[in-house]
Amino acid sequence: MTHFKFTLLHQDGGSCARRGLIDTPRGRIETPIFMPVGTQGTVKGMLPEAVQEVGAQIILGNTYHLYLRPGHELIRRLGGLHRFMNWPRPILTDSGGYQVFSLSRLRAIDEEGVDFQSHVDGSRHLLTPELSIAVQEALGADILMSFDECIPYPAERDYVIASSDRSSRWAQRSKAALEQGEGNAALFGIVQGGMYPDLRARSAEQLQEIGFDGYALGGLALGEESARMYDIFEGSLPLLPAARPRYIMGVGTPADLVEGVARGGDMFDCVMPTRNARNGVLFTTFGRLSIKQSRYRDDAEPIDPRCACYVCRHYSRAYLRHLFLANEILASVLNTHHNLHYYLHLMEKMREAISADGFIPFRRNFYHNQEDGD
Amino acid sequence: MTHFKFTLLHQDGGSCARRGLIDTPRGRIETPIFMPVGTQGTVKGMLPEAVQEVGAQIILGNTYHLYLRPGHELIRRLGGLHRFMNWPRPILTDSGGYQVFSLSRLRAIDEEGVDFQSHVDGSRHLLTPELSIAVQEALGADILMSFDECIPYPAERDYVIASSDRSSRWAQRSKAALEQGEGNAALFGIVQGGMYPDLRARSAEQLQEIGFDGYALGGLALGEESARMYDIFEGSLPLLPAARPRYIMGVGTPADLVEGVARGGDMFDCVMPTRNARNGVLFTTFGRLSIKQSRYRDDAEPIDPRCACYVCRHYSRAYLRHLFLANEILASVLNTHHNLHYYLHLMEKMREAISADGFIPFRRNFYHNQEDGD
Numbered sequence: 001m002t003h004f005k006f007t008l009l010h011q012d013g014g015s016c017a018r019r020g021l022i023d024t025p026r027g028r029i030e031t032p033i034f035m036p037v038g039t040q041g042t043v044k045g046m047l048p049e050a051v052q053e054v055g056a057q058i059i060l061g062n063t064y065h066l067y068l069r070p071g072h073e074l075i076r077r078l079g080g081l082h083r084f085m086n087w088p089r090p091i092l093t094d095s096g097g098y099q100v101f102s103l104s105r106l107r108a109i110d111e112e113g114v115d116f117q118s119h120v121d122g123s124r125h126l127l128t129p130e131l132s133i134a135v136q137e138a139l140g141a142d143i144l145m146s147f148d149e150c151i152p153y154p155a156e157r158d159y160v161i162a163s164s165d166r167s168s169r170w171a172q173r174s175k176a177a178l179e180q181g182e183g184n185a186a187l188f189g190i191v192q193g194g195m196y197p198d199l200r201a202r203s204a205e206q207l208q209e210i211g212f213d214g215y216a217l218g219g220l221a222l223g224e225e226s227a228r229m230y231d232i233f234e235g236s237l238p239l240l241p242a243a244r245p246r247y248i249m250g251v252g253t254p255a256d257l258v259e260g261v262a263r264g265g266d267m268f269d270c271v272m273p274t275r276n277a278r279n280g281v282l283f284t285t286f287g288r289l290s291i292k293q294s295r296y297r298d299d300a301e302p303i304d305p306r307c308a309c310y311v312c313r314h315y316s317r318a319y320l321r322h323l324f325l326a327n328e329i330l331a332s333v334l335n336t337h338h339n340l341h342y343y344l345h346l347m348e349k350m351r352e353a354i355s356a357d358g359f360i361p362f363r364r365n366f367y368h369n370q371e372d373g374d
Numbered sequence: 375m376t377h378f379k380f381t382l383l384h385q386d387g388g389s390c391a392r393r394g395l396i397d398t399p400r401g402r403i404e405t406p407i408f409m410p411v412g413t414q415g416t417v418k419g420m421l422p423e424a425v426q427e428v429g430a431q432i433i434l435g436n437t438y439h440l441y442l443r444p445g446h447e448l449i450r451r452l453g454g455l456h457r458f459m460n461w462p463r464p465i466l467t468d469s470g471g472y473q474v475f476s477l478s479r480l481r482a483i484d485e486e487g488v489d490f491q492s493h494v495d496g497s498r499h500l501l502t503p504e505l506s507i508a509v510q511e512a513l514g515a516d517i518l519m520s521f522d523e524c525i526p527y528p529a530e531r532d533y534v535i536a537s538s539d540r541s542s543r544w545a546q547r548s549k550a551a552l553e554q555g556e557g558n559a560a561l562f563g564i565v566q567g568g569m570y571p572d573l574r575a576r577s578a579e580q581l582q583e584i585g586f587d588g589y590a591l592g593g594l595a596l597g598e599e600s601a602r603m604y605d606i607f608e609g610s611l612p613l614l615p616a617a618r619p620r621y622i623m624g625v626g627t628p629a630d631l632v633e634g635v636a637r638g639g640d641m642f643d644c645v646m647p648t649r650n651a652r653n654g655v656l657f658t659t660f661g662r663l664s665i666k667q668s669r670y671r672d673d674a675e676p677i678d679p680r681c682a683c684y685v686c687r688h689y690s691r692a693y694l695r696h697l698f699l700a701n702e703i704l705a706s707v708l709n710t711h712h713n714l715h716y717y718l719h720l721m722e723k724m725r726e727a728i729s730a731d732g733f734i735p736f737r738r739n740f741y742h743n744q745e746d747g748d
Contacts, residue, residue, distance in 0.1 A: 041696060045703040070671070070696040078674055078692055086688045297444070300452055314460045318452055322415060322444040329419040332703055 004143075004186035004213050006031075006245050013357035016237070016264035017350070022245055024142045024186070026082070026090045029057045031245060031266040032350055034257065034343045035092060037274060040065050041075075041085045044274050045329075045336040048087045054309065054337060055344035058090040058142075060269045063135050064099030064127075068118050072138035080140030092269075093141035095132045095174070095190070098150045098218070098250070109149065111166065129173035137181050143214070146174035148190045151219045160194035167192050168206035175210055186213035188247060194219060195228065197235045204239040214267075215240040216247040226256060233263040254283060254346055255370070258363055261350050273343045277335035280324045283342040287370045289317075291335070296321045309341035378517075378560035378587050380405075380619045387731035390611070390638040391724070396619055398516045398560070400456070400464045403431045405619060405640040406724055408631065408717045409466060411648060414439050415449075415459045418648050419703075419710040422461045428683065428711060429718035432464040432516075434643045437509050438473030438501075442492050446512035454514030466643075467515035469506045469548070469564070472524045472592075472624070483523065485540065503547035511555050517588070520548035522564045525593045534568035535576075541566050542580035549584055560587035562621060568593060569602065571609045578613040588641075589614040590621035600630060607637040628657060628720055629744070632737055635724050647717045651709035654698045657716040661744045663691075665709070670695045683715035 005023040012018065022029040036043045036051060039062040043051050051059060061081055066072060075084050081091055100106065100116050107115040113128030129147040136144040148167040151160055171189045178187050189207035193200035207215060217236055220229055233248065240246050247267035248260045257268055273283065280291040284304035289296075291303075302312035303320065311320075311334045323331035353362035379397040386392065396403040410417045410425060413436045417425050425433060435455055440446060449458050455465055471488075474480065478490040487502030503521040510518040522541040525534055545563045552561050563581035567574035581589060591610055594603055607622065614620050621641035622634045631642055647657065654665040658678035665677075676686035677694065685694075685708045697705035727736035 040700045040702055041693070042702050042704045045707075047704070047707065069700060070692070074672060074692065077672065078690060084690070084693050084696075298448060298451065316452060316458070318444070318448065319415070319458050319460075322458075326414045326443060328414055328416050329703060329706055330416045330421070333419075333421065333707065 003184050006214070006243065008242065010355055012354045012359040014360040015262045015363075017261045017354045017359040018242075018264060018266070019351050019354040020245065020266060024090045025184075026088065026142050027057065029090060030351055032257075032261045032347055032354075033057055033267055034347045035060045035267065035269040036340050036343075037062070037269055037271050038085065038087070038091075039271075040069070041081065043336075043340070044278065045332040046340070048085065050310075050337055051087070051340070052089070054341040055348060056089070056340065058092060059087060061091050061093045061139060061141065062099060063093050063096035063132060063139070064103065066139060067096060067127075067135045068120050068123075068125075072135040076138040076140070080138075082140060090142040091139070092143040092267075093136045093139055093145065094249075095145040095147040096127055096135065097132070097148045100127055101150045101152070111169075113147075113170075114149075129170040130177045133174050133177040133181075137178070137183055137185070141185055143186045143188060144174075144178065145216065146171040146187060146189050146212070148192060148218055150221075151192055151194050153195065153219070153221065155194050157194075157196060157199070160192075160196060160199050164192040164194070164199055164203045165206070168203060168210070171207055171212075172210050175212070188212050188214040188216050188245075190216045190218040190249070191236055191240070192219050193236075195232070200232065200236045201239055204236060208241065212244070214245040214247060216249050216267075218249050220249060220251055226253075226259075229256070230259045230263070233260055233265065237264040254343070255367075257343070257346060258350070258366055261354075262359065262363060268347075273339035274336050277339040278332045280331070280335065282335060283339050285369050291317060291320050291324050293321075303338050304342070307338070307342065307345075309338055309345075311335075311338040311341075377558050380588070380617065382616065384729055386728045386733040388734040389636045389737075391635045391728045391733040392616075392638060392640070393725050393728040394619065394640060398464045399558075400462065400516050401431065403464060404725055406631075406635045406721055406728075407431055407641055408721045409434045409641065409643040410714055410717075411436070411643055411645050412459065412461070412465075413645075414443070415455065417710075417714070418652065419706040420714065422459065424711055425461070425714070426463070428715040429722060430463070430714065432466060433461060435465050435467045435513060435515065436473060437467050437470035437506060437513070438477065440513060441470060441501075441509045442494050442497075442499075446509040450512040450514070454512075456514060464516040465513070466517040466641075467510045467513055467519065468623075469519040469521040470501055470509065471506070471522045474501055475524045475526070485543075487521075487544075488523075503544040504551045507548050507551035507555075511552070511557050511559070515559055517560045517562060518548075518552065519590065520545040520561060520563050520586070522566060522592055524595075525566055525568050527569065527593070527595065529568050531568075531570060531573070534566070534570060534573050538566040538568070538573055538577045539580070542577060542584070545581055545586075546584050549586070562586050562588040562590050562619075564590045564592040564623070565610055565614070566593050567610075569606070571606075574606065574610045575613055578610060582615065586618070588619040588621060590623050590641075591639075592623050594623060594625055600627075600633075603630070604633050604637070607634055607639065611638040628717070629741075631717070631720060632724070632740055635728075636733065636737060642721075647713035648710050651713040652706045654705070654709065656709060657713050659743045665691065665695050665698050667695075677712050678716070681712070681716065681719075683712055683719075685709075685712040685715075
């Protein structure tokens with residue numbers, strides 16, 4: 001873990017927002033940062049050069065998907081995930097835990113790990129902390145996540161206690177497994193605890209006793225209950241060491257990113273910008289825009305007149321609407337490019353606002369602008 | 375038509391292959407050339423910058439598709455097809471005739487034109503030579519095609535005579551329609567005549583009496599009968615004026631391009647490189663390669679070790695197979711990039727061979743290499 005370093009650069013004057021740097025052997029990451037999701041060894045619809053062009057400094061790879069197809073040993077033999085997918089910058093891999101619970105047919109959970117059936121071919125697998133780390137190491141990730149159970153919401157308190165305690169033991173085993181290997185990748189622990197503030201605190205404490213390079217908030221898939229999620233940010237982030245990066249997993253909308261940063265979050269990932277793009281939903285400074293609407297039929301304006309991305313410099317809403325209705329591949333390509341640029345540019349503006357001690361006015365302005373969306 | 379100029383640069387010493395230049399207000403085209411097909415205002419899966427990167431000097435737009443969706447008047451209002459799709463180089467538009475016959479539900483053909491139902495929404499339309507030219511002018515094409523009937527194969531001699539003669543009258547009306555307008559785009563006539571050499575000659579003669587900037591061979595969709603198609607090339611191309619470009623429409627495989635060039639063809643278009651790419655069929659110097667085959671599972675080699683394209687410089691067959699099996703958008707993007715590069719590079723090598731009076735040895739070597747495909 002010698003090659004991983006987090007530097008806190010600046011604390012915003014009026015909020016818990018903070019600016020920092022993560023240094024890894026594959027390059028520097030400015031925080032707060034958004035990590036585009038590259039589930040199956042590709043950020044859907046994007047050439048890696050385009051992912052860099054929109055400002056991505058790190059992407060996320062999915063352990064569960066790559067383990068099942070094409071297989072982590074195959075990727076290792078071909079030189080690792082970076083080389084396989086032609087992405088030279090840092091990669092963070094999740095532990096596979098979330099996908100096992102959300103995508104596979106679950107068979108059983110016990111102290112050893114999770115028995116599940118593949119969503120690809122129905123084959124049966126036992127995913128353990130040791131296997132999760134082995135897969136992430138074979139992929140050659142720069143930041144690994146400890147294996148955990150993603151607790152469904154809502155969940156009974158007794159179940160949350162038992163599951164979160166087991167996730168802490170799995171986190172301990174994850175760390176031990178990584179220390180067995182030869183790599184020097186970083187490892188993050190994941191705070192669980194469901195919706196119970198005291199159980200979040202208990203989980204955070206257990207993980208800090210083990211000691212990780214960074215800490216994540218997991219189990220935040222709460223549907224539409226953003227206020228409840230912000231409460232968890234607010235309650236849990238201060239429990240994590242200020243000297244380590246704090247990663248809010250699977251979040252979220254642009255407003256969720258702003259609220260996460262306001263409460264001290266450093267890292268974020270979500271499929272929202274890429275998935276919405278493929279469905280024709282575009283993010284702009286004035287809110288969301290659904291490109292298929294007939295009002296854009298003749299519209300010569302770019303998606304967002306205040307956006308400087310490649311798509312907004314060269315294409316009209318009318319053209320993008322045409323591509324979307326004609327079901328053209330380029331619709332997904334251009335929409336994804338714009339949405340990722342929007343997300344990464346938003347993070348950049350937040351970093352600048354923090355440096356200027358102006359995060360609170362930035363946030364006010366953000367909400368003011370967002371009111372004019374579709 | 376003052377801004378369109380064809381210059382014959384060199385005639386190969388041992389074949390009818392010839393090298394030339396077409397100058398248009400939007401740039402120069404080196405012949406023989408292949409034109410990627412951009413049916414719905416996009417070369418499927420390719421950013422326009424990538425289309426340029428692979429060496430395309432001109433692309434084809436489909437009048438039938440763009441007339442139906444999003445509509446030529448909309449494209450005109452938005453500044454024309456070049457601006458709409460962000461493609462600054464020349465565009466050739468077809469007349470819509472071929473698609474009316476192959477895609478729509480045909481209602482009736484008479485002297486006036488073709489009555490058909492849209493494949494998009496079932497709406498009814500009458501496509502005439504005058505409307506075809508009006509649509510192509512609204513799109514802002516640099517090279518327009520005269521409206522014709524694409525005769526099915528096989529067809530009775532009497533039908534071919536009647537249809538081809540009518541197509542010549544439609545060609546005359548196409549020219550008259552263009553001369554009514556204010557544009558200075560070029561107009562090509564299309565030789566029909568089915569499989570009958572004397573009727574091909576009759577059609578070619580009728581068109582030359584009218585006078586066009588270039589001449590095309592149409593009605594070549596013969597399925598697998600390439601020998602019969604080459605006979606038509608051989609019989610018909612010498613009937614066309616040497617001082618005008620000769621365009622072989624809708625053709626074809628790499629071997630078809632080589633045989634077309636050998637017989638004096640200057641321009642080609644086909645969906646084969648783009649459509650095959652989306653189906654995982656890749657063109658290489660050693661023949662075709664189907665990327666889904668299990669033999670490529672672990673294969674660290676590029677698609678074609680002798681290819682210098684972006685895809686072959688950065689990605690393995692194993693990665694491309696993974697993307698294809700995972701049904702990722704990037705599979706279509708990368709495969710299309712490679713195939714178009716292959717086609718355009720093949721044309722470039724043919725132009726060089728012609729300049730060196732070495733087309734016959736080039737062709738021998740081409741077939742020698744092709745023997746090792748899947």
